[in-house]
Amino acid sequence: MIRLAHVSKIFQGKRQVTALDGIDLEIGRGEMVSIIGPSGSGKSTLLNLIGGLDTATSGEIAIDGQRLSGLSDDELTRLRRDKIGFIFQFFNLLPTLSCMENVSIPLHLRGWPKKKIDERARELLDLVGLAHRMEHLPDELSGGERQRCAIARALSVYPPVLLADEPTGNLDTHTGADILKLIRDLHQRLGSTVLIVTHDIHVAENCARLVALCDGRIEEDRAGKLGPVSMGGKL
């Protein structure tokens, strides 16, 4: 589903920084993979490249067989809106829109009819357990609820790929566990490919596969301890 071949990302500036250094990675359809590494290891950069938010300096990235290099900005956006859902650490909900409206935005951008949008938004909010908070503004929600809303938004068109950047990083332990459980449930029910970037080993171990990055290179690529969600009170 996701294939990276010799991908490098170099940031130019006063000092040249190599964020990713010749990454080769293949993620199959329906896999749930965590990318783990310390700060500055390049994990967020990797996620941005896979999500088409940023472009690689060299190498090749393909999503569902479609190569990203050479795509125009609009083509990248179309790929993103049809195949990728994003979950951010800081939720990135639009503060002036209600839950319902936040979830509806990607569908509006696709030009869906209002009735269909409303139906889908309700369905998604119900799926993430926010049916009772539909008309609430982000400010009126708890951290966990906000992230649930963001997840519902990411799932708006049931994209085959779900990218999550530190989805539990801004939440307390208990709420974080809930969110992770939700992601795993959704993964199982919807069968989408899930890629979670985290610096927390416990989150990473809860994924089927764990890829560890260090200084822009893959240090380890192994199976996680996929099983019942157990954070051991540490998450």
Next chain:
Amino acid sequence: MILLRLISWPYIRKHLLRWMLTLAGIVLGVAVFVGMHTANQSVLYAFRQTVDRIAGATQLQISAGETGFDENVLDRVQAVPQVRVAVPVIEAVVSTALAGQGNLLILGVDMTGDRGLRDYDLESGDAAVDDPLVFLAQPDSLIVTESFARENRLAIGGKIPLSTMQGEKRFTVRGIMKSGGLTSAFGGNLAVMDVYAAQKVFGRGRKFDRIDLAVSDGASVDTVARRIKALLGPGFQVQEPSARGQQFESISRIYSLTADITSAFALFIGMFIIYNTFQIAVTQRRAEIGILRALGATRRQIRTIFLGESVVAGLAGSLLGLALGIGIARVMTGYIGALLGEVYGIAQRADEISTDPKLMLFAVVLGVITSVVAAFIPARAAARVDPVQALQKGKYQQLSAGENRTRRVSAFIVALLAVGCVLLRKYHALVYVADALAVVAALLLTPTLALLVARMLRPLLKLLSPVEGTLAADSLLQAPRRTSGAVAALMLSLALVVALGGLTRASYDSILTWLNVALNPDLFVTPSESLTARDFRFPEAMVDQLRAIPGIAEVQGVRDARIEIRGTPIMFVAADVESLVRRANVPPVAGDARTMYREAARGRAVLASENFALLRGYKLGDMIDIPTPRGLLHLPIAGIVTDYSDQEGSILMDRSVFKRYWNDDTVNIFRVYLTSGATEADVKRRILERFSAERRLFVLTNRDVRRYILRLTDQWFGITYVQIAVAVLVAVLGIVNTLTVSITDRRRELGVLQAVGGLRNQIRRTIWLEALTIGAVGLILGLAFGALQLYFSLVIVVEDIAGLRLGYEYPYQISLALLPVILAVAFISAIGPAESVVRGSLVEALEYE
């Protein structure tokens, strides 16, 4: 200071464009203020300098308004014991036929006595001038300045063609004044002529314009002035030469006032722009503020940082404004000078601008204060930022519902107060208070009204573009505070445009009506190309000479002159009232049409123009004391009529009264009516054939005069158009500024839209539509509020400034013209911010805080 350098400077440098836009309001305000006042002062300074230099050692000047007085007054003045020297003067501006020389100020003096007052500093060898009798014996003699002679390559014996009452005459240079003192008056374009020759040349009869005098050693100038005043009576003004500047000042006050209104407006809108920018800056820099607070910065220090930034911004804006203002002054000095010359017939020549350090300092202080006041609330908000919350990412601030309700209630109370003030408007100052309250109420209501209009526009936007239109409308609906600053600025600017436009339109209509009713002669015969210049006059005998010309049915001789009433020069129009009414029956504003004209024609009353009555506080039936050379003339006002002869107001009296009291039968202008069947062209040709050999005259058709008056009106409204231009410019700056800050503020939001699938074009269109909506909302509110402002303008400007009662007429044309302009401006100003968003880094946008 160190905090400013460390904390503020990097932020300002990063958002330089935005700061430049923010300063624009201050720059414009200060520039207009400095520019217009400096231009005014420069013209005034030039006028004073000319007066001063011409005055020489003169200690007192005796005049009788513009009417002049009989020669025998000189003998009476010279007989006053303490008068050392008293000499007659005639002063006139004539056009030279020399290429590129324009006007020449001619000073007619009596060379036998005048050198006791003025030093002509003649070049040696001027025998003709050294002996005044020789100079007198040759009435074509002229003394010119060295600079004028040099520029025109004139030497002693050289000839200068001048237009005189007897047509163009050639004068001979018989003396050249060396540079210094007198010669720099009127920019060096000065010539001296014998006073008796000047009487003939300018059609003054046996009259002088002025007497210049010096008192004997040891005598008090005040005492002598009092003595002469008592001797001559109230028809004469006995003043020190410097007093002549005061008349000029009273006339130029209207320009100062206009300048003040424009700059106050620009600064007021500038205040909004600054407030808006600081508000956004505080929101954007919350994390930074949080860090500073966490590191130990006190609330006071945080506030000082922001206020410090506002001082720097105000200072930078003011200094740029000063530079721009001096540029404006350079352009406006010539314009105002020409306008005063043409509208009021006041001669001056301002070649350079004179800057006043006090004015400059005041402007800078004004700019800085505006900036600090605007930044005060955001600075206070910055000081109140909670460090813990500020350090949490992803927090936004919104206008709370409670705050909105308070605003609405306050607006309602303020609006009620405004209505109360309007109802009590017989206390004049309350109208100003009402207007100010109306502005405050409108400002308080802006977020609510903007919300309402945006909600109304939402279906239209959705129809235009279902996705982007809805997003754009929702962005405004959900964050009214972000845009209400721009909407308010736009609303005020457009309201001003509507008010000024309506005022101009109403004045125009009123002037056109007056032109149609009162100015109906077929031809006008004048001694000068300019209808306002009164330096040349015709003898009365010309009335019969004109009547004898075939094709002419009636000739009305009109004499007008400014006469001082209670210290203000008022235009008097002396004409044959009976004949005037027969030909142009102007319906009175007040008074009985049947009796008032009859009374005036018999010399038992005068008629006042409406603007005179309103501005000077006279009512129908009031007695008016008119100072004449023969004493006070005490006449009632029998009627009030519409008359636009003069902006300060005018008084119409029968010519018989003028002739009797001023002993003056000269005429400024002849109104000529043709017999049926006669053509303008034929009669004009006959008049020119009859007189051109013996005197200088111009024959203008009714169309020419209308065009001339409308051109003057246009020139007069030129300043208004400048104001409208400034208002539109400020509105444009407001939109550009708000969009720039609003887009910056929403970078993350727009990034999210892109991340969840918004195409570049969708984002672009969303921003464009948002800008268009801001423009449309501002436009709708501005045009509506303009209707109210027009009402206030008509009351205030008209009753207090021009004294004309004008009809309320909403300027639909201007409003329609504004529609595409504002929408286009909104669209254009959205292009840059939209491109910066779609071309910027998405990763950065998502991390933006």
